[in-house]
Amino acid sequence: xxxxxxxxxxxxxxxxxxxxxxxxxxxxxxxxxxxxxxxxxxxxxxxxxxxxxxxxxxxxxxxxxxxxxxxxxxxxxxxxxxxxxxxxxxxxxxxxxxxxxxxxxxxxxxxxxxxxxx
Numbered sequence: 001x002x003x004x005x006x007x008x009x010x011x012x013x014x015x016x017x018x019x020x021x022x023x024x025x026x027x028x029x030x031x032x033x034x035x036x037x038x039x040x041x042x043x044x045x046x047x048x049x050x051x052x053x054x055x056x057x058x059x060x061x062x063x064x065x066x067x068x069x070x071x072x073x074x075x076x077x078x079x080x081x082x083x084x085x086x087x088x089x090x091x092x093x094x095x096x097x098x099x100x101x102x103x104x105x106x107x108x109x110x111x112x113x114x115x116x117x118x
């Protein structure tokens with residue numbers, strides 16, 4: 001699991017990311033990202049009840065995404081808040097390598113967007 005330091009602690013930060021951040025979408029999930037003033041990156045994973053009514057399935061999806069992020073922290077740009085919104089149950093059965101590739105592509109696209117913005 002990702003360390004508590006790198007996760008959001010309240011809904012205020014997530015709300016700020018939704019309000020001021022940029023969004024990238026794929027067929028299975030979307031990524032909302034915004035720069036922050038901290039010296040580290042924070043993550044949130046949102047899995048709607050529409051994905052699955054069972055909390056155990058939603059929590060498993062959330063844990064899998066956090067694990068991919070934890071293993072690849074050194075490749076992720078610093079001082080950015082990321083909110084991953086999962087809206088497909090396919091993430092639950094997706095092989096770990098494929099999930100890693102999907103998340104990596106989203107993060108890479110967000111970095112490109114920031115470079116174009118500056």
